Amino acid sequence: MPVPVPRQRPVPAAETAHGSAGPSMSSGAGSSGDLTLLVIEDDPAGTLSVPELLDAAGTRVRIRSARNLTEAERLLTDDVHCILVDLALPGPGGDELGPLNHVLRLAPRHAVLALTTSGDAERAAEAVRVGAQDHLFRDELDGRLLSRAIRYAVERKRADTVQVKLAESRLRAQENARLERGLLPTPLLEGSDLRFAARYRPGRSRALLGGDFYDTVRTPDGTVHAMIGDVCGHGPDEAALGVELRIAWRALTFAGLCGDELLSTLQQVLEHERESEEIFATLCTVDIAPDGRRAGLCLAGHPTPLVTRNGRAAQLLPYDDGGPALGLLPRARWPRRQVELGAAWSLMMYTDGLIEGRQGPGEKQRLGQDGMLEMINRQLAAGLEGEALLESAVAEVRQLNGGELTDDVAVLLLSRNGSGR
Known part of the structure; x- marks a missing residue:
């Protein structure tokens, strides 16, 4: 089901160029608040066949599409904020969450969304359990829902990253304190x-x-x-x-x-x-x-x-x-x-x-x-x-x-x- 799009524009050269893979959690959207979404799906028709979304708050979401994980690695540049992974992608050895786990390992500091059908709610919940920030059902998807989910996923990942760093800092401080007290x-x-x-x-x-x-x-x-x-x-x-x-x-x-x-x-x-x-x-x-x-x-x-x-x-x-x-x-x-x-x-x-x-x-x-x-x-x-x-x-x-x-x-x-x- 193609996503209704309020606005479309031609894809600029910067959007189609393949950058070197260097996944890192961006400090935030650009000065205009724009976000970039990398979609990984094997649907020949393309669930997201447009280069850009514009939500009610005026935030633009630029979209890049990859048909497989190899292509996704080439498109995963530093300006990508969120990754949408189709759970229907074939996984090695029949592992249903294999592609998602691969993306989580490849981009540990990126926000990740899982895409599936409403009839596969159990696998969608499992995707969140293993590390995705949220899941979306293909047959319920529209532009507004997608834009909001992307923003929330990015902010949730940023908050999670901060919490992890704080926890690591506290652990290091406790270890140092125990070491120094022992000395x-x-x-x-x-x-x-x-x-x-x-x-x-x-x-x-x-x-x-x-x-x-x-x-x-x-x-x-x-x-x-x-x-x-x-x-x-x-x-x-x-x-x-x-x-x-x-x-x-x-x-x-x-x-x-x-x-x-x-x-x-x-x-x-x-x-x-x-x-x-x-x-x-x-x-x-x-x-x-x-x-x-x-x-x-x-x-x-x-x-x-x-x-x-x-x-x-x-x-x-x-x-x-x-x-x-x-x-x-x-x-x-x-x-x-x-x-x-x-x-x-x-x-x-x-x-x-x-x-x-x-x-x-x-x-x-x-x-x-x-x-x-x-x-x-x-x-x-x-x-x-x-x-x-x-x-x-x-x-x-x-x-x-x-x-x-x-x-x-x-x-x-x-x-x-x-x-x-």
């Missing part, structure tokens, strides 16, 4: 009376992991080892290198290395794993004696920790003879300094992201260690400790900066209340 450390402090807290905030947007890294473990002799470090840069390569250094530090610590020997070995790891010789990392390590009253401290170009003892005001640990950052000098040395902690104390280790923010919105001057120390003492005076202290510190630094911090921030807090010793 964050789990402190190993079983048997220790020390309390542990940490906060981590990467500078990269939508990332869970940056170039900062930290870890804490207790070795069989009762010593608690903690470290915090910062790989220069903020990208995924720096994040990966930070994870490698953290894992190496844990392995070397359990192997019995400490102080200069440990840092020298870590520098070798850095030199072998970094992308370029310009990459370096700062590091701060502490090893707390089994009695919890003293610690060894090594600094490799890293900010010195701060400590509060017996509830008094926090202060920066004095350390003027630390070594250079890892990766700067091939034969560097990192002296270990003994620090007396006392019976009750809190030790806070941090990366420079905590001190390089601004002193206030619009200010040019950095917060610095002195500004951080003042802020921490104010929060301690307000009764904050542990997780609450770190959460408040990171939040206030961000607020002072007037917005998101551009650098990664890692803060680690170890505390001992002095009871039982």
Whole structure:
């Protein structure tokens, strides 16, 4: 039954030219809202024997016709918006939906309509189930119905494509989040009376992991080892290198290395794993004696920790003879300094992201260690400790900066209340 057509026009050269097959879902119709339909049918009379339809909304539908799938592949150019597949086309091995499945594989981003007779409603429904946007009955078809079906199919396919991309994006984000969470450390402090807290905030947007890294473990002799470090840069390569250094530090610590020997070995790891010789990392390590009253401290170009003892005001640990950052000098040395902690104390280790923010919105001057120390003492005076202290510190630094911090921030807090010793 030929389709009633309100308007016809000669087929322009662009409509008859065979373009290279490169099926892709067009971003939409042209500037005039026109659509292009590719019809695949083997009816010699041609169900759609006209080059163009014009619907009530003024949308023109240009029509291309192919007698078989081979010809359809030649006519399937980038400006095709929708494909109408005749389910009466012969399929390989008697597969009734073989031609439709072939088209769905050939043009996964195109809208597809299935054409059949009203007496074959079951196959029409099956066509929609396997991937067609809709079905049309040949004996009920007219120009208005076809034009509307094409528009709806194109919009439905576009919406489906968007939903698929959103779902894929969510899955990738979830996978990345699980991966990055798996790369964050789990402190190993079983048997220790020390309390542990940490906060981590990467500078990269939508990332869970940056170039900062930290870890804490207790070795069989009762010593608690903690470290915090910062790989220069903020990208995924720096994040990966930070994870490698953290894992190496844990392995070397359990192997019995400490102080200069440990840092020298870590520098070798850095030199072998970094992308370029310009990459370096700062590091701060502490090893707390089994009695919890003293610690060894090594600094490799890293900010010195701060400590509060017996509830008094926090202060920066004095350390003027630390070594250079890892990766700067091939034969560097990192002296270990003994620090007396006392019976009750809190030790806070941090990366420079905590001190390089601004002193206030619009200010040019950095917060610095002195500004951080003042802020921490104010929060301690307000009764904050542990997780609450770190959460408040990171939040206030961000607020002072007037917005998101551009650098990664890692803060680690170890505390001992002095009871039982």
